[in-house]
Amino acid sequence: MSSFDPLLSVDRLTVTAGDNTLVNQVSFDVPRGAIVAVAGGSGSGKTTVGLSILRLLPPALLVRQGGIVFEGKNLLDFSGEDMRRIRGGRIGMVFQEPQSALDPLFTIGRQMDEVLSAHTTLSKAQRYQKALETLDEVQLPQGQRVYKSFPHQLSGGMRQRAMVALAVACGPSLVIADEPTSSLDVTLAARIMELFVRLKAKGISILLIAHDLGMISRIADDVVILKQGEVVEKGPAAKVLAGPAHEYTRALIEAAQ
Ligand SMILES: Nc1ncnc2c1ncn2[C@@H]1O[C@H](COP(=O)(O)OP(=O)(O)OP(=O)(O)O)[C@@H](O)[C@H]1O
Numbered sequence: 001m002s003s004f005d006p007l008l009s010v011d012r013l014t015v016t017a018g019d020n021t022l023v024n025q026v027s028f029d030v031p032r033g034a035i036v037a038v039a040g041g042s043g044s045g046k047t048t049v050g051l052s053i054l055r056l057l058p059p060a061l062l063v064r065q066g067g068i069v070f071e072g073k074n075l076l077d078f079s080g081e082d083m084r085r086i087r088g089g090r091i092g093m094v095f096q097e098p099q100s101a102l103d104p105l106f107t108i109g110r111q112m113d114e115v116l117s118a119h120t121t122l123s124k125a126q127r128y129q130k131a132l133e134t135l136d137e138v139q140l141p142q143g144q145r146v147y148k149s150f151p152h153q154l155s156g157g158m159r160q161r162a163m164v165a166l167a168v169a170c171g172p173s174l175v176i177a178d179e180p181t182s183s184l185d186v187t188l189a190a191r192i193m194e195l196f197v198r199l200k201a202k203g204i205s206i207l208l209i210a211h212d213l214g215m216i217s218r219i220a221d222d223v224v225i226l227k228q229g230e231v232v233e234k235g236p237a238a239k240v241l242a243g244p245a246h247e248y249t250r251a252l253i254e255a256a257q
């Protein structure tokens with residue numbers, strides 16, 4: 001594999017639900033160490049693309065066509081077992097609602113320990129060290145206290161960062177984040193964005209699913225604009241957002257101002 005190969009390559013992805021085509025021939029690459037945003041209006045298929053990559057589509061949705069090549073292998077050929085190893089390991093996930101990723105019944109530490117024992121060969125003591133390091137990395141102060149806390153004992157912004165910590169604990173090469181800041185106020189959203197830029201500096205690629213074009217213009221390298229399941233435009237974020245070629249992109253930009 002040459003170093004020019006992208007980390008993730010989505011090739012003509014087509015997803016259907018019965019007779020409806022929800023995602024149609026969507027192609028884009030995520031280069032190594034880049035932040036690529038997938039933007040578009042509500043219902044344009046952003047989440048469906050993210051869930052397809054993770055192979056977490058609801059049963060009614062079917063990948064009809066296409067390839068999802070990650071680290072040189074087509075994830076669509078992977079077994080359920082292989083995918084469980086990939087998720088939380090090489091690919092971290094961050095969702096809009098921390099509630100959906102954090103188990104309310106277990107402490108943050110317990111959940112971090114679980115993901116680390118599933119995906120690494122670290123000893124118990126090493127896992128504890130790694131968990132504290134990761135909490136520090138996502139700028140959660142008082143890591144030992146957070147480690148012992150249940151999700152409900154943390155603020156919304158802290159929960160969001162704890163979810164990022166879970167996503168990056170095992171050293172993924174890709175993080176897929178679906179509307180990671182939409183439940184946060186602007187200040188906390190900005191901190192999560194800073195965190196993503198720090199992850200990128202460490203060589204982690206991020207697929208950022210978002211409709212906030214302001215945020216995208218600040219941190220994304222590339223942007224893919226989806227409309228009704230199809231790519232209308234894609235390219236360097238600065239270029240696309242400064243000089244959109246498509247009417248739909250212009251409308252999205254205007255709506256964001
Ligand atoms: N389980 C399902 N069965 C049938 N259609 C679905 C299902 N889930 C999603 N869809 C449809 O797929 C399309 C894309 O939905 P998706 O959730 O991917 O959009 P989105 O871009 O993430 O929107 P939002 O910005 O609101 O999160 C929508 O038309 C939606 O109604």
Ligand SMILES: [Mg+2]
Pocket residue numbers: 046047048
């Ligand atoms: Mg969505």
